[in-house]
Amino acid sequence: MVKIHKLKEFLEQNKTAKLKQIITKNQDQEVAMLIDQLDNKNKVKLYLLIPTKRASEVLWEVSQYSRKIILRSLKNKYIASVIEKTESDDSADILGEVSERAAKKIIEQLPEEKKEAIVPLTKYEEDTAGSLMKSELVSISDKVTVQKAIEALKKEDLVNINYVYIVDQTDKLKGVVTLNELITASPNQYVSSIMKKRLITLDANMDTGDVAEIFRREDIVALPVVDQQGRLLGRITVDDILDLVHEEATEDMFKFAGVNPNESAYDPLFDSIKKRLPWLILNLGTAFLAALTVSMFTDTLQAVVILAAFMPIVAGLGGNSGTQTLTLIVRGLALNQLSPASYRKIVLKEISVGIIHGMILGSIMGTIATIWQGNVMIGLTIFMAMTISITLAGFIATSVPMLLKKLKIDPAIASSVFITATTDIIGFFSFLGIATFFLQYLV
């Protein structure tokens, strides 16, 4: 790949031929990576050199920040020319990224046919099946023969067609035929006699996560989307599902760590700070609660100052064991692998895991502390505090996400910051509380 400082040189010196050559030689993702590394002016400059038929793909590969910068600088006419060469679902997505006013102006410039394909798609909410849907498909009447169907297919100028959808005169979806079946059937048969009638259809308002789950389960490359009356609206293809699963995986991980899913490592400094700082300030608040807990026990700490050294062990192990449980539960809930009927059993199991982990880890650290400090009561205090805090961590890390799920709140979003804060407070409170109770044996 071209060195970024070379690329900048070419851009400064307007070496268009060189730049076009770089674009041709690199794949969409690589071109996007180069754009992400450039400053705002050069992002747009390089983007405008991309051939329009590749422009839409690259636009989705760049970071959200770059996309914003590019779309803001492009002329509506140019965006319209990109959309003309783009499938309807991606076109609708592009229109969703510009202002409503700009979207209207862009639509005005599109040819009638394209307008008809895209406008209905723009009305669907993000995260619904409708937002993944494209209008391009092959549908034929249930009254025609295989021969006629093949002729109709020949007229269409579509790539990546795998299914032909069969509709009645009111556009209601009646069945589906694979190209394979069309080829294999005898030409005079009616399509209605070879079509599959037991169909899996998607509702346009269905959640995208559920759509992805159906694709995964059915091992299928495209599914039709219908309205309440069963009329064919469009289709969703597996390549969009692959992108979706890819993005959702990143999103889940990012949410867990308090990172904005749209952040890229190449975003400018202050953009990153604006995205990350609010989460850290929230963390500062919860950490302050932990500090307040500790401050309740300054007399105890004054008397046995070595307790301060063990504080991070008790809190840390509670946090780490809680995070293990939390990850398992949050992911299980996200993938619909946990049946609500089994919640109670799972909570009980995680409490048991916590008790056993707590006792084992508490024994190890208790023994080390006893030998180190020459005082068995310090060891015992650590043992008890670790058992309590790791057990409670297991309980909280299981029940909180389950509760959030029942309340229809995304378990991934609130859990991580909440868990570490809670395990810190529980850890400090149990450890210093027990130490205060046993204080006469510790000094």
Next chain:
Amino acid sequence: MVKIHKLKEFLEQNKTAKLKQIITKNQDQEVAMLIDQLDNKNKVKLYLLIPTKRASEVLWEVSQYSRKIILRSLKNKYIASVIEKTESDDSADILGEVSERAAKKIIEQLPEEKKEAIVPLTKYEEDTAGSLMKSELVSISDKVTVQKAIEALKKEDLVNINYVYIVDQTDKLKGVVTLNELITASPNQYVSSIMKKRLITLDANMDTGDVAEIFRREDIVALPVVDQQGRLLGRITVDDILDLVHEEATEDMFKFAGVNPNESAYDPLFDSIKKRLPWLILNLGTAFLAALTVSMFTDTLQAVVILAAFMPIVAGLGGNSGTQTLTLIVRGLALNQLSPASYRKIVLKEISVGIIHGMILGSIMGTIATIWQGNVMIGLTIFMAMTISITLAGFIATSVPMLLKKLKIDPAIASSVFITATTDIIGFFSFLGIATFFLQYLV
């Protein structure tokens, strides 16, 4: 869905008809979820009631623990009967899960045709393109006409065929034709004249992550796998890629939190403990290092015991901001979004983010501490310690995963435990070190 205690009753009372009805009514994933919740004996009992053509799908949906239990109990003959109804790639995967001896015996019982399809697939390592590949495909000679190709296709009893691969007499892959193109072409044309010759082919030893990336980039539903000489070995289909991306997303998250990617919330108690405890013991070791750091400063803590209350704030914020950076970098590296040429720039940016975050968060907490404790030097100590530890956290969280990537070690696996331990130690050391330096102003 059926209540689990009802299901247990039916199993105990051998109500086979009822049980079969439950299996019919529920989808593969739901049946798998039920199996995961049963004890070992009943797992097998229910599994054996699944119709053989669904048996392989359900086997891949159950947890790794259930799969082990089931495969261990099944007769080789039964496994062979399941494999007969399963595509070659999944069959090879099943054989990979049983002992080598059992695999041999199962293969012996297969019909010759099935044997030929599966045996070559069993030799590929996990995580290679070969392990995802299936033998079922349609290939025809480059010497035939479209008409002949369609006739050949009619003879094949394969579903989900989207491409026909064109090979020469030595089985070398020459081109590919979509069914769509076959239908559209005139019957007397030679397939070699309509086939696409610029092909994307996969090497059987390619990493599965790279394969997934190519599928995502190319928006394609199947790709051919060839050997070093360009001979067609098999094909990989997008449904397997969808499963793969799905699993890898979970794996990355689990590795990050120190959870075994194969663990399920339904695993038995001691199985979970066996999987999670080693990671926690490793954590105990790193937490002990943090405790040792604190123990170096007992004199300081003795003199100004309230410092103990601020310790978790300094360490916690270092850990949280480090985790944000780490997640962004590890994920960016996993998705090949960060070019090695830009490493230095990214490190510098994350250090800058750290300095600014540290100064902002340090000012907030420093001000609070000053007001709370009525001592500006305590506030100043916190400000300095937070700035240092958050900056260093940014540096370490960026450079460590980049270094691991350069050493070809998976950045996800080592980073998380390492980061929290390091930020704890840095946080405690800088905070208590600065406090010791300023001690005369703090008391």
